[in-house]
Amino acid sequence: MSGHVIALCGGVGGAKLAFGLTRILPPDDLTLVVNTGDDFVHMGLHVSPDIDTVAYTLSDLADRERGWGLAGETWTFMDQVKRLGGEGWFNLGDRDLAMHVERTRRLAERETLSEITAALTSALGIRHAVVPMSDDPVRTIVQTADGELAFQRYFVGKQCRPVATGVRFDGATAARPSPALQGALARRDVAAVIVCPSNPYLSIDPILAVPGVRAGLKALNAPVVAVSPIVGGRALKGPAAKLMLELGAEPSVTAIVCHYRGLLSGLVVDGEDADEAEALRTLGLPTLATGAVMRSDDDRIRLARETLAFAFELEPRTQRRAS
Amino acid sequence: MSGHVIALCGGVGGAKLAFGLTRILPPDDLTLVVNTGDDFVHMGLHVSPDIDTVAYTLSDLADRERGWGLAGETWTFMDQVKRLGGEGWFNLGDRDLAMHVERTRRLAERETLSEITAALTSALGIRHAVVPMSDDPVRTIVQTADGELAFQRYFVGKQCRPVATGVRFDGATAARPSPALQGALARRDVAAVIVCPSNPYLSIDPILAVPGVRAGLKALNAPVVAVSPIVGGRALKGPAAKLMLELGAEPSVTAIVCHYRGLLSGLVVDGEDADEAEALRTLGLPTLATGAVMRSDDDRIRLARETLAFAFELEPRTQRRAS
Numbered sequence: 001m002s003g004h005v006i007a008l009c010g011g012v013g014g015a016k017l018a019f020g021l022t023r024i025l026p027p028d029d030l031t032l033v034v035n036t037g038d039d040f041v042h043m044g045l046h047v048s049p050d051i052d053t054v055a056y057t058l059s060d061l062a063d064r065e066r067g068w069g070l071a072g073e074t075w076t077f078m079d080q081v082k083r084l085g086g087e088g089w090f091n092l093g094d095r096d097l098a099m100h101v102e103r104t105r106r107l108a109e110r111e112t113l114s115e116i117t118a119a120l121t122s123a124l125g126i127r128h129a130v131v132p133m134s135d136d137p138v139r140t141i142v143q144t145a146d147g148e149l150a151f152q153r154y155f156v157g158k159q160c161r162p163v164a165t166g167v168r169f170d171g172a173t174a175a176r177p178s179p180a181l182q183g184a185l186a187r188r189d190v191a192a193v194i195v196c197p198s199n200p201y202l203s204i205d206p207i208l209a210v211p212g213v214r215a216g217l218k219a220l221n222a223p224v225v226a227v228s229p230i231v232g233g234r235a236l237k238g239p240a241a242k243l244m245l246e247l248g249a250e251p252s253v254t255a256i257v258c259h260y261r262g263l264l265s266g267l268v269v270d271g272e273d274a275d276e277a278e279a280l281r282t283l284g285l286p287t288l289a290t291g292a293v294m295r296s297d298d299d300r301i302r303l304a305r306e307t308l309a310f311a312f313e314l315e316p317r318t319q320r321r322a323s
Numbered sequence: 324m325s326g327h328v329i330a331l332c333g334g335v336g337g338a339k340l341a342f343g344l345t346r347i348l349p350p351d352d353l354t355l356v357v358n359t360g361d362d363f364v365h366m367g368l369h370v371s372p373d374i375d376t377v378a379y380t381l382s383d384l385a386d387r388e389r390g391w392g393l394a395g396e397t398w399t400f401m402d403q404v405k406r407l408g409g410e411g412w413f414n415l416g417d418r419d420l421a422m423h424v425e426r427t428r429r430l431a432e433r434e435t436l437s438e439i440t441a442a443l444t445s446a447l448g449i450r451h452a453v454v455p456m457s458d459d460p461v462r463t464i465v466q467t468a469d470g471e472l473a474f475q476r477y478f479v480g481k482q483c484r485p486v487a488t489g490v491r492f493d494g495a496t497a498a499r500p501s502p503a504l505q506g507a508l509a510r511r512d513v514a515a516v517i518v519c520p521s522n523p524y525l526s527i528d529p530i531l532a533v534p535g536v537r538a539g540l541k542a543l544n545a546p547v548v549a550v551s552p553i554v555g556g557r558a559l560k561g562p563a564a565k566l567m568l569e570l571g572a573e574p575s576v577t578a579i580v581c582h583y584r585g586l587l588s589g590l591v592v593d594g595e596d597a598d599e600a601e602a603l604r605t606l607g608l609p610t611l612a613t614g615a616v617m618r619s620d621d622d623r624i625r626l627a628r629e630t631l632a633f634a635f636e637l638e639p640r641t642q643r644r645a646s
Contacts, residue, residue, distance in 0.1 A: 044428035076397040080421035085446045094417035098403035105367035123408045 003029070003191025005308065006184050006217070010035040010050045010203020012067055013229055013237055014196030015057035016294040020304025021194065022058055023297075027127040031184040035198070036113065036132045037140035037169055037206030040152050042090050043081070045100040046107055049152075050203065051117055051132060052099055059124040067237065070095045089157050114178045131180035133207040139170040140206055151202070160239040164246045167201050172209040177216070185216035192311035193217055195226035197292065199240045200259045201247070214263065223265035223314035227307055228253045231270040231292055252276065257285060265314045268292060268307050286314055326352070326514025328631065329507050329540070333358040333373050333526020335390055336552055336560055337519030338380035339617040343627025344517065345381055346620075350450040354507040358521070359436065359455045360463035360492055360529030363475050365413050366404070368423040369430055372475075373526065374440055374455060375422055382447040390560065393418045412480050437501045454503035456530040462493040463529055474525065483562040487569045490524050495532040500539070508539035515634035516540055518549035520615065522563045523582045524570070537586065546588035546637035550630055551576045554593040554615060575599065580608060588637045591615060591630050609637055 005025055009018050009032060018032050035050045056062040056070055063071040073093035082088045092100065099120060106116045112135040121130045140151040144162035154160060177185065184190070198204055208214045217224060233251050235241040241251035249255040253269045253276050267285060269277045270292035277287035288310040294300045328348055332341050332355060341355050358373045379385040379393055386394040396416035405411045415423065422443060429439045435458040444453045463474040467485035477483060500508065507513070521527055531537045540547060556574050558564040564574035572578040576592045576599050590608060592600045593615035600610035611633040617623045 043424050044431055045424065070403075072399075074397050074399040074417060076395075076417035077400065077420050077424075080393075080418040081425065083446065084421055084425050084443055086421065086425050094397060094399035094420075095403040097400050097417075097420065098407055098409065101366050101368065101400075102404065102407050102409050108367055120407055123406065 003189045003222075004031065004184065004187050005029060005192050005194060006031050006033060006190060006220075007194040007196055008033050008035075008198075008204055008207050009054060009196035010198030011038075011053050011238070012057075013294075014050075014198035014203060015054045015062075016300050017194070017196045017227055017304055017307070018054055019057050019297070020294070020300035020302070021308070022126075022128045023301045024304050024308065025128075027129070030128050031180060032128060032130045033133055033181050033184070033207060034130060035203045035206050036134060037138050037202070038151050038155070039137070040139070040150060042092070042100075042152070043087060044104070045092075045097075046104045047092075047100050047152075048103065048113070048117075048132070051130065052096070054130055055099075055117075055121050055124055055126060058121070058126045058128065058130070061124065069093050090152060112178075114180060129180055131184075132178050133181060133213070134175040134210050135178050136171065136175035138172045138175050138206055138210065140202060141168050141170050142166075143168065155202075155239075160242060164243055166247070167205065167243075169206050169209040172206070173211065175210045177210050177213055181213070185213070185220065187220075190220045190222040192222055192308065193220065193224040194307060194311065195224065195260065195264075197227040197229040197236065199229060199235075199238055199243070200256060201240070201243050202238075204260075208263075218263065221316050223311045223316050224263050225266045225268060225307060225311040225314065226256060226260055226264055227268040227292060227303070228256045228270070228273070230256055230273075232272040236293060254280065265316055266310060268303075268310060286310075326512045326545075327354065327507065327510050328352060328515050328517060329354050329356060329513060329543075330517040330519055331356050331358075331521075331527055331530050332377060332519035333521030334361075334376045334561070335380075336617075337373075337521035337526060338377045338385075339623050340517070340519045340550055340627055340630070341377055342380050342620070343617070343623035343625070344631070345449075345451045346624045347627050347631065348451075350452070353451050354503060355451060355453045356456055356504050356507070356530060357453060358526045358529050359457060360461050360525070361474050361478070362460070363462070363473060365415070365423075365475070366410060367427070368415075368420075369427045370415075370423050371426065371436070371440075371455070374453065375419070377453055378422070378440075378444050378447055378449060381444070381449045381451065381453070384447065392416050413475060435501075437503060452503055454507075455501050456504060456536070457498040457533050458501050459498035460494045461498045461529055461533065463525060464491050464493050465489075466491065478525075478562075483565060487566055489570070490528065490566075492529050492532040495529070496534065498533045500533050500536055504536070508536070508543065510543075513543045513545040515545055515631065516543065516547040517630060517634065518547065518583065518587075520550040520552035520559065522552060522558075522561055522566070523579060524563070524566050525561075527583075531586075541586065544639050546634045546639050547586050548589045548591060548630060548634040548637065549579060549583055549587055550591040550615060550626070551579045551593070551596070553579055553596075555595040559616060577603065588639055589633060591626075591633060609633075
């Protein structure tokens with residue numbers, strides 16, 4: 001099988017599968033499209049949490065124990081910020097800060113987020129294309145009973161405690177896909193689109209909300225395969241299951257299918273959800289049940305390999321419908 | 324003796340005497356005017372080296388062994404900046420970074436450097452007024468045979484190696500004294516002006532270059548006393564002696580008097596220069612020879628006390644002339 005692969009991803013879970021994909025596919029054969037709806041300006045610095053999580057994971061600099069940030073991180077800066085009476089609710093590690101300071105400096109010098117991301121990931125030794133979904137600002141807002149919360153205020157500041165009533169993406173209607181995403185969508189050799197096991201509401205929906213992306217993916221004539229971030233009714237990490245419940249869906253792999261309705265050609269689930277996968281197959285959606293919990297590099301690479309093999313054997317949804 | 328004291332200072336040497344002054348004078352009785360000609364924007368961050376040196380020294384957070392920066396500093400940020408291919412020539416410690424990030428954020432929110440300095444020094448527990456010479460940008464430029472160098476490029480980047488042919492202060496003609504400096508110059512109760520043992524060319528001249536400051540100090544009708552940064556023909560720290568030679572003066576306490584001509588009512592020198600001090604007295608300038616090398620807190624406090632006592636007994640230069 002040859003051809004290009006587009007993968008959509010957000011934070012930690014998605015980055016793990018992205019790691020696996022980069023260990024299988026040559027650099028020219030993969031475009032990793034990363035959510036920037038979580039981006040925000042903190043203490044004057046432009047923070048792109050999902051881009052950084054992907055960059056740190058791919059360069060193997062990520063802290064595997066803590067689950068976020070960099071290994072060997074120190075916290076001297078934050079200690080002093082608190083002493084100075086600055087904002088202490090969002091932790092910026094000393095090593096992590098280099099990314100934000102460099103990004104902010106370059107943005108001020110009119111480089112685009114795409115250019116900056118390419119330069120910084122390259123400096124970290126990453127040879128695959130890590131591209132922001134857009135160079136225009138899109139900001140995820142979580143709507144709650146107590147009012148709207150900017151994403152990081154919800155996610156970090158309030159640790160996802162408020163009950164969500166909806167999610168919206170500020171700026172999305174005016175945003176354009178990044179040049180590299182536009183380029184990927186214009187390719188005639190896309191062999192598969194992989195939706196990584198990221199939070200559907202908070203990591204993948206912002207990407208799909210950028211005008212032209214959802215339609216562009218469907219028009220590729222390539223299979224679109226999601227790896228479920230829900231295993232056995234629970235989210236492997238983060239608030240996906242809680243959000244699903246609050247927004248009216250029972251957390252399950254079927255709910256993932258419903259969420260991505262009209263887009264998926266197939267779904268990869270964990271063996272724990274094999275029965276549900278079987279039922280989905282009966283209903284007409286190809287599924288693969290395998291080990292979908294990535295604890296080791298081997299897990300990441302194996303799941304990526306199985307997901308690609310599964311996708312490459314599928315027909316695109318559009319073809320399936322037409323047949 | 325009662326009355327207000329204005330002290331002019333720059334980096335490390337000046338900050339040591341400032342420390343001594345704050346241990347003697349109540350907060351209301353002292354205005355510390357700090358050079359901002361060294362300020363520069365590095366990696367998008369506004370760095371005010373002399374303000375920070377004074378702040379760290381007064382709050383006793385300064386590293387006494389290294390002679391600059393903070394005690395217990397870590398360097399994780401710089402390590403990662405270098406990995407990212409960023410600018411590595413100017414070291415920013417992790418703890419130190421908090422000051423620059425907070426300052427930059429507040430400047431972007433239209434706070435003045437004076438307001439920010441007051442807030443940050445207060446957060447560090449400093450009760451005396453530490454005030455920038457100006458809220459307007461003044462940038463020290465060292466002229467060399469190889470062209471002009473921004474101060475930090477000369478001082479840190481090239482470690483003062485180029486031969487200087489002159490020094491100029493970009494922006495000085497358009498700058499106004501900071502509100503607190505204007506306020507101090509308008510007081511009727513100023514009992515003394517102390518010129519700390521800072522580099523005359525690089526730390527004190529920028530302050531005196533702000534329109535109205537030199538004339539304002541002379542108009543105060545208060546004695547102006549400098550503590551010599553030259554001891555035995557050598558600079559205690561930094562390039563003062565080298566600069567003097569390059570700019571045509573033999574490094575000596577007499578050269579300090581010549582440099583500040585028209586301003587001084589008296590000079591404090593080290594015992595090593597007692598003979599030269601005696602000669603200057605004969606020529607009509609009051610001098611005090613004492614231990615002017617500050618190795619300990621006791622040295623700082625003793626020198627501050629002796630300098631104040633010496634100054635308080637002098638007549639202002641203007642009065643002396645008139646008499």
